[in-house]
Amino acid sequence: MMTSFLLRKATPLALLAGLGLTACQPDLEGDFSPSNGGVDFSNYIAVGNSLTAGFSDGGLYLTGQQQSYPALLAQQFKTVGGGEFVQPLFNVANQQNGSGYLRLAGFTAAGSPITASVATNLALRQGATATRPLYTKFTDPVNNLGVPGIRLSDVETAGYGSVLGNPYFERISPDNSNQTYLARVTASNPTFFTNWLGNNDVLGYATAGGAASFLTPTADFTAKNAKIIDALTAKGAKGVVATIPDVTNIPFFTTVGPSFRATLEAAKVPAIVVTTGGFSGTPGAPPTRKVIPVNTIRNANGSSGNQLFTLTSSPYLPLFGMPNKGKAWRDVYNQAKPSLPAFVTLGLFLQLQGVDTVQAFGATAAHPFPSTLVLDDAEQVLVKDATTAFNNSIKAKAAEKGLGVFDANTFFAQVASNGIVTNGISNTAGFITGNLFSLDGVHPTPRGYAIVANEMIKVINSTYGAKVPTVNPNDYQGVKFP
Template identity: 40%
Template sequence: MKLNNYKNILLSGLLVLAACKPKVDVEPASNGGVDFSAYIAVGDSQTAGYADGGLYRTGQINSFPNIIAEQLKAVGGGNFSQPLFSEAQASGTGYRKIDKFNADGTPSIVDVPATAVRSANPVLFTKYTGENNNYGIPGIKVIHTSIAGYGNLNPYFERVLTSSYPAANTTYLDYITAKPYTFFTSWLGNNDALGYATAGGVSETLTDKSVFAAAYSAVIEKLTAGGKKGTIATVPDVSAIPFFNTVTIPVLLAAVQRAAPSVTTLYVNARKTSDAGTATYEARAATTADLITLTFPTSKLGVNGYGVSPLNPIENQYVLDANEVTLVKDYVNAYNQTITSLAASKGLALFDAYAFLNTVKQKGLLINGVNLSAIYISGGLFSLDGVHLTPKGYAIIANEFIKATNAKYGSNVPQADINKYNSVIFP
């Protein structure tokens, strides 16, 4: 026999050994007595998988409910359908992407055009008629859930209803409870505060606290009918998101000073008090407690004294000023009291998204070798709109829902591998 043959025998012997993989003993997956076979996801844009300023196929596929559903398969979870845009209309309602980096290091962000628009006025999207388990409707507030005809106002909702504009009269509550289900997640209430905040406190209102409580209770009453189990989440602190923390007063001031070194103060049109009553506004010197929206067109600064003169302050709609921040926080805290006490009284699992995202904002997040934070683009959690999450961000949210579910119900739903999901896509 040649030496080569000996070598082959030795190697094949080793490959036999290769069959004996070390077996790591872990706690087996278990449902803790919860029937996960028919899971539905109730919520808004975050539930729908909205990202980068739009709803599109890749975002939908990486929605946190879809990630949860995949993990539920280990504990008896069934098929989970989503109202996906077709491959041909994958860009859906359109979204934004980074085209390149400018010489100064800022990203150039461009629109990817919509492909799923069937009417421009009113805006209507391509209908989805198949099975659906993901009831996330971008833009929906808790107070919208029982409005008949809401589908005529929100094209994302109209899209999934069997009836069409202008006769899309099914209420959201009836829509989500029409089909049998055994387990639900609900992450509603974000827009009740966020709508107001992202509009700089103009053109949108904060949902009244008691109205929120009544509407939220009605949703949970209906979802838990027959003792159904579920996991619900609190409303994040709106000031935790990069939408309000990227274009800051110090950043703007520094930019202005490069052109006009004598400028020491920026002016904003700000709410006079944090009382909930009718707002009055006045121009005043900006402070770091005033949050500027990510959408602020910085080219306006300095033109006819814009932003640098009390006579021409930065407009309302670009500023969530200090009083507005206080106001929104007060409302969000009240909403979260409602959510927390309902979770307790109905025996539901609770994911405290408010606490989680505030911790991330303060400390960042280091998971499996990746540093994540609430910083725009480089933080890896938030998509280009500064409000909604990246696929990795949604995977982390999915795991937080799973952890909360396991903690409450004694189940052992395995968590997803967040490193299978990407952050912002770079050119």
């Protein structure tokens, strides 16, 4: 990909040059000479989760890996003495689609996107099942330690890289390894690093509508973040850490609700009913019901309403008010089934939740929306409080070690409000059309990752006095149209 440098305001001479009068044109880039500023980029290690791995469109696959923000950073570091950067690529023949992913297949007559799963040429090895994938091993030393799904709370979990642990960490771990992620980071011996861990300590709870996963206790988050940073800086490495964005600003939460609200208001529906919190396993103690006035569902520009519907709620919203439509609750049961006792049938599960699917869906307490489809206002407060506490921990540890901080929380909040222009091209946080977020509504597109790389480069240059050139985000695509 092409490399661009910092843009400068056009001078009168430059404007004349644009008219063909080039004899006196100054060399506008002549004063930008790449420099490492005294930073040793020879062994760059990227620590993080799916964002670091290059996850996009709901999966990890070769194209996303090749355009991960660490890969783009490493590409630019080579201009200032950076070394080789090894990623665990899915580059075995006919396995380039990795875990599988979503593609945009087209649009309905009403303009709604149609997505399809890419499930061919996957990187699965013998023994993999639908509920426990096993990916083709990559056991060479790697510089990109991005592990989709990992939380800071997981970094000291023994067996996390086993066949019973995280399949992405298992893929890059030796067979029968009991090594923790923290131990792997400690052994990496970076000369420079980026660390973007912590998102999943909030995201898992939020994307499940508060019905599954959990918010990591702040004390646990703080302690394990400190251990990761201490390990990375033990031999004097410099680096950049990133904060956790406010997940309620991403398309996963801002896309579906506004149109649903408009539909309900047009039909003069005053309110809907949802469950809150987790699902019940106790007879006679079903989940709490919550009545949500329609005018409190978030509108298109966020100026009104604070109840958020998840992107995954989209298939179920057209069923609102219909009797005998139990698809949402059947799907919840099927997703939960692997972790339920064998004797819990669909009928028993519905009984425990106090759900009667004969009733009108979403309009009655007897047949409410499952909490997995809605992140309500009370749950958002918990998410925002955790995000603030975690970010305070990240910044405090970075200040202690003199590290650069990419404030992803502030940056993505600004993008959500105002968008971002890259070399004359407007980009927004809008789903599909905004260029920045992929089809899963959570992870960036290649262009989004390029913009993240540039923001980190800005932090590196300002913190360490380096002159690492940026990339041109417009060289990287947004959502790929059919």
